[in-house]
Amino acid sequence: MRPVPEPSESIARPAVAAGPPWVLVTGAARRLGRAVSLHFARAGWNVLAHYRHSAEAADRLRAEIQQLGQSCHLVQADLVLPDAARRVLDTAAAELDQMPRCLVNNASLFAADDARTASAVQLQKHLSTNTVTPLLLANELAQRVPADAAPGWHSVVHVLDQKVHNLNPDYFSYTVSKLALAGSVALQAQALAPRVRVCGLSPGLMFPSGPQSQDNFDRASRVNLLRRAIDVDDVARCALFIAENSSINGSIVQADNGQHLVPLQRDVMFAVDEAGRVRS
Numbered sequence: 001m002r003p004v005p006e007p008s009e010s011i012a013r014p015a016v017a018a019g020p021p022w023v024l025v026t027g028a029a030r031r032l033g034r035a036v037s038l039h040f041a042r043a044g045w046n047v048l049a050h051y052r053h054s055a056e057a058a059d060r061l062r063a064e065i066q067q068l069g070q071s072c073h074l075v076q077a078d079l080v081l082p083d084a085a086r087r088v089l090d091t092a093a094a095e096l097d098q099m100p101r102c103l104v105n106n107a108s109l110f111a112a113d114d115a116r117t118a119s120a121v122q123l124q125k126h127l128s129t130n131t132v133t134p135l136l137l138a139n140e141l142a143q144r145v146p147a148d149a150a151p152g153w154h155s156v157v158h159v160l161d162q163k164v165h166n167l168n169p170d171y172f173s174y175t176v177s178k179l180a181l182a183g184s185v186a187l188q189a190q191a192l193a194p195r196v197r198v199c200g201l202s203p204g205l206m207f208p209s210g211p212q213s214q215d216n217f218d219r220a221s222r223v224n225l226l227r228r229a230i231d232v233d234d235v236a237r238c239a240l241f242i243a244e245n246s247s248i249n250g251s252i253v254q255a256d257n258g259q260h261l262v263p264l265q266r267d268v269m270f271a272v273d274e275a276g277r278v279r280s
């Protein structure tokens with residue numbers, strides 16, 4: 001008779017039970033990063049919250065997480081810098097009782113340009129912040145997780161964008177940087193296995209950005225198959241789901257109300273205004 005396999009939960013659990021797991025969230029102080037951090041904390045995780053400029057918002061996040069009964073440490077870093085990944089993981093090693101079980105690469109630069117006007121500086125800044133450092137953070141984590149960690153226990157969630165599944169040439173440098181990160185999900189999942197799982201999470205439009213007015217956002221946020229705004233907590237829930245489901249590896253989860261199935265010639269923030277002008 002064949003032996004009965006162990007339940008996957010016990011396969012994935014490390015041999016020595018430690019305290020609550022830690023999640024490292026980059027750009028944690030505001031918007032999606034804050035929602036992800038609070039969602040993990042409510043589920044019993046401790047949070048290493050990375051921020052760059054938003055020190056006060058990061059302090060407030062830490063207080064809220066502590067009120068939930070979880071630990072929260074802050075780490076400040078500019079992720080455009082080449083040694084940022086090593087510095088952030090050095091902080092994790094120095095301050096936490098264990099390496100983060102999950103890394104959510106959420107921080108990102110989103111500056112307007114298009115394919116014809118993209119400059120070397122903008123391309124390089126987007127690639128450094130949105131592609132290179134997230135990939136190096138994942139590599140640093142993989143190098144530092146305990147050698148006897150159970151396969152599937154540690155994971156990386158690269159936050160992408162529905163744009164990578166629904167291309168238009170606006171926000172060109174940003175889109176190129178997220179396309180490279182999306183393409184790296186499978187490569188990094190192969191390279192870092194079995195120590196770390198690597199997945200992507202592609203939200204649709206969640207918050208007003210850059211010059212976008214509230215009125216433009218209200219119209220643009222309903223340009224998806226469900227014709228309603230995306231629930232940010234649903235996106236945060238997906239990150240936790242990836243972190244806690246040890247069978248998901250090398251996959252990209254799309255949490256966008258089906259926005260990626262609504263092709264547009266331009267970024268949705270420009271497309272809704274152009275559509276309004278055509279109608280009037």
Ligand SMILES: NC(=O)c1ccc[n+]([C@@H]2O[C@H](COP(=O)([O-])OP(=O)(O)OC[C@H]3O[C@@H](n4cnc5c(N)ncnc54)[C@H](OP(=O)(O)O)[C@@H]3O)[C@@H](O)[C@H]2O)c1
Pocket residue numbers: 026027028029030031032033050051052053054055077078079080105106107108109110129159160161162202203204205206207208209
């Ligand atoms: N917003 C949307 O509707 C939308 C749609 C699709 C996908 N996404 C993706 O979802 C994620 C979160 O979106 P979001 O709108 O919440 O992000 P966001 O507000 O544009 O940026 C999040 C944080 O990234 C940090 N950041 C930016 N440049 C940095 C740098 N050089 N070094 C360190 N940190 C840096 C900032 O931290 P500080 O404030 O501390 O400086 C910022 O608060 C991003 O990956 C984005 O690409 C967003």
